[in-house]
Amino acid sequence: MSSRLIRIASVAAVVVASTAGIASPAFAQQASQVSVVHGIPGQPVDVYVNGKKTVENFQPSTVAGPLELAAGTYDVALTKPGEAVTSALLQNKSLAVPAGKNLSVAAHLDAAGKPVLTAFANDTAMIAAGKARLVVRHLAAAPAVDVRAGGKPVFSALTNPNEVKADLPVGTVNADVVLAGTSTVAIGPKDVGLKAGTSTIVYAVGSAEGKTLGLAAQTISGLAGAPTGMPAGRGPVSDGLGSIFLLVLAGVALGGFAFVTRRVVRRGSR
Amino acid sequence: MRRWAGLVVGMVLVALISSCAGPNSGTFGEDVVQGLATTSPAPPVTTVPSVPVRQGPAPARAAVQPVRLAIPAIGLTARVVPAGVDGNGEFSVPPSVDEVGWYRFGAGLGEPAGSVVVGGHVDDARSGPGAFYRLGDLVAGDQVSVVGEDGTTRAFRVVAKEQVPKKGLDLTPYFSAEGSARLTLFTCGGQFDGAARSYVDNVIVTAVPSG
Numbered sequence: 001m002s003s004r005l006i007r008i009a010s011v012a013a014v015v016v017a018s019t020a021g022i023a024s025p026a027f028a029q030q031a032s033q034v035s036v037v038h039g040i041p042g043q044p045v046d047v048y049v050n051g052k053k054t055v056e057n058f059q060p061s062t063v064a065g066p067l068e069l070a071a072g073t074y075d076v077a078l079t080k081p082g083e084a085v086t087s088a089l090l091q092n093k094s095l096a097v098p099a100g101k102n103l104s105v106a107a108h109l110d111a112a113g114k115p116v117l118t119a120f121a122n123d124t125a126m127i128a129a130g131k132a133r134l135v136v137r138h139l140a141a142a143p144a145v146d147v148r149a150g151g152k153p154v155f156s157a158l159t160n161p162n163e164v165k166a167d168l169p170v171g172t173v174n175a176d177v178v179l180a181g182t183s184t185v186a187i188g189p190k191d192v193g194l195k196a197g198t199s200t201i202v203y204a205v206g207s208a209e210g211k212t213l214g215l216a217a218q219t220i221s222g223l224a225g226a227p228t229g230m231p232a233g234r235g236p237v238s239d240g241l242g243s244i245f246l247l248v249l250a251g252v253a254l255g256g257f258a259f260v261t262r263r264v265v266r267r268g269s270r
Numbered sequence: 271m272r273r274w275a276g277l278v279v280g281m282v283l284v285a286l287i288s289s290c291a292g293p294n295s296g297t298f299g300e301d302v303v304q305g306l307a308t309t310s311p312a313p314p315v316t317t318v319p320s321v322p323v324r325q326g327p328a329p330a331r332a333a334v335q336p337v338r339l340a341i342p343a344i345g346l347t348a349r350v351v352p353a354g355v356d357g358n359g360e361f362s363v364p365p366s367v368d369e370v371g372w373y374r375f376g377a378g379l380g381e382p383a384g385s386v387v388v389g390g391h392v393d394d395a396r397s398g399p400g401a402f403y404r405l406g407d408l409v410a411g412d413q414v415s416v417v418g419e420d421g422t423t424r425a426f427r428v429v430a431k432e433q434v435p436k437k438g439l440d441l442t443p444y445f446s447a448e449g450s451a452r453l454t455l456f457t458c459g460g461q462f463d464g465a466a467r468s469y470v471d472n473v474i475v476t477a478v479p480s481g
Contacts, residue, residue: 129355129445130375170375196375197447224375226445228359229436232402233458233469235395 030100035065036076039108039139039205040115041212045078048085057081061205063104063218071099076117078107092117102220108139108205111160118161123199126225127167132194133223134173135165135201142208144180149173156180170196177204177213187213197224298410299430303476306429306450307385307443333378338417339370339388343408348401350388350416361456367391367400377447379418384447386416389456392469402457406433406473414453414477426453426477433459433471444474453477 036047038060047055047064055064058078074095077088090107095117097103102122110116120137127133136147138158147155147164150173155164157180176188187204194200199220206212336350353362353371364371370390377384391400412428436458444454453476460471 126442129359222448224445224447226441227355227361227373228441230361230363230389230441230456230472231458231468232361232363232389232456232472233392233394233400233462235464235467236393236462 031068031070032097032099032101032103033066034069034097035063035104035218036067037063037104037106037108037139037203037216037218039106039203039216041206041210041214043089044081045089045107046081046083048075048077048079048088050075051077051085053085061214061216063216066102069097071097073097076105078117090115090117095119104201104218106137106139106161106203108161108203109141109207111141111143113141113207113209116161120163122201122220123165124220124223127197127199127223128225129227130170130196131167132170132196133165133167133199134192134194135163135199137161137163137201137203140204140206140208140213141210142179142186142204142206142213145177145186145204146180147175147177149175151176153178168194170194175202187215190215192217195219195221197221199223296406297432297434299476300432303430303432303443303474306452306476306478307446307448309450334380334418334420334422335374336372336379336386336388336416337419340415340417341408341412343412344404346401346404348390353389361387361389363389363391367394367397370401373445376445377451379416379424380420380422381447381451383449383451385445385449385452385454387445387454387456388416392457392459392473400457402455402473405455405457405475406431406459408475413480414455416453425480427480428475428477430474430476432474432476434474435460435470436468436472437470439472444476451479453479 036055036058038045038058041060043060045058046053047058049067054067058064074097075091075093076095077085077091079085079088095105102124104120104122106118106120108116108118118139123133123135136155136158138145138160140160142160144157144159146153147158154166158164171194173192173194174189175192176190177186178184179186186208192200192202201218201220203216204213205216206214335352338347339350340347348368348370350372351364351369352374353364354374356362361373362371370388373387373389377386379386390402392403392405393399408428408431410428414426414428415423416426417423444456455475455477457473458469458471459473460469462469
């Protein structure tokens with residue numbers, strides 16, 4: 001009896017140990033999605049991740065990826081197309097990638113016009129049914145800006161390298177970017193289609209001085225929240241006028257039953 | 271004669287039961303529904319052999335809107351109209367009980383992935399039985415055909431029917447634009463809560479492309 005108990009216990013221990021053994025690396029391996037944004041005008045680049053060429057001849061105002069990268073620290077470098085990684089234009093030797101996140105790494109100009117790499121964590125929270133997320137990131141060598149939709153400011157005084165965001169009704173937004181507090185259009189106008197359950201991230205890039213201001217954009221889908229309920233019935237007929245109909249039906253049936261029974265009884269008595 | 275009496279009483283009983291509890295209850299294929307919602311037609315690649323580069327905003331998806339739905343097994347044909355959500359975030363079921371609503375924020379016909387959702391009234395206290403009155407009678411293998419606004423008829427085959435309490439029900443897997451291409455039909459069922467003017471359950475039928 002006691003040996004049997006011990007055997008059961010040891011089997012249980014093995015099961016627990018092996019389950020834990022399987023579970024922990026799987027948890028650690030949850031990769032992050034990493035997109036790369038090119039926001040430096042006039043200079044196509046090659047992108048190296050840990051010394052390996054990952055994106056070739058990457059054009060300005062485009063977005064590459066997403067790459068699936070396991071949690072860890074990465075060496076990200078940008079070179080002129082075809083040049084050795086040792087002569088990188090821009091490099092971050094210790095880009096931290098946490099587990100299970102959605103990141104965008106942008107090569108862009110800072111407010112003073114110097115090329116830099118900035119990493120953003122993308123908001124992948126579920127979006128309410130019928131809404132879409134709009135994120136605007138100021139990555140241009142330009143002063144503070146307002147973002148307008150249909151001519152009305154929706155985000156104001158946005159500065160490099162910051163972001164603003166909102167969940168908006170689905171549809172097409174006619175957006176432009178103006179110098180903060182003015183109606184001097186810096187970028188746009190441009191129609192931005194906002195689709196349910198997607199996050200559209202718009203990057204304002206380039207240089208005001210160099211007259212190279214423009215937009216890059218990426219979308220993240222699969223964030224659609226479902227409706228909160230499905231009210232697909234407004235009551236049985238019996239709950240309204242129909243109940244009268246049912247009562248009549250029941251009355252007829254009972255009457256019929258009584259009639260039939262009487263007939264049966266009478267026949268039986270014969 | 272005795273048989274006649276039994277028949278009449280039986281008919282009354284059926285009428286009473288079906289009008290308050292909806293037709294057939296009972297569930298099949300729940301595991302299939304879970305699988306459809308989670309399996310993606312093209313699983314993501316874990317290594318990085320080639321990196322897609324996108325220019326500007328992603329192009330809008332061309333979702334084909336369903337316009338007509340037919341289920342011969344329950345003698346149903348109904349007009350399909352686009353439907354969204356109301357102020358409380360609940361699905362806006364078309365007010366006419368003869369029409370059913372396609373969830374316009376979800377997948378459309380002909381897309382490689384996701385759930386095409388159609389919801390319709392089981393009944394209405396004034397108008398009577400709705401288009402989806404007999405949805406709960408469907409069994410595995412029943413055919414559903416949907417005509418799109420592109421004029422194409424697409425055939426589906428019922429793989430699951432569930433009757434689940436609305437309270438605490440997460441509709442996400444049923445409305446997801448991810449996972450295998452599928453058709454999800456919704457109506458109400460179970461007991462009618464007269465005070466809340468609402469049924470306590472949802473009846474959910476899942477069908478997969480059969481053609």
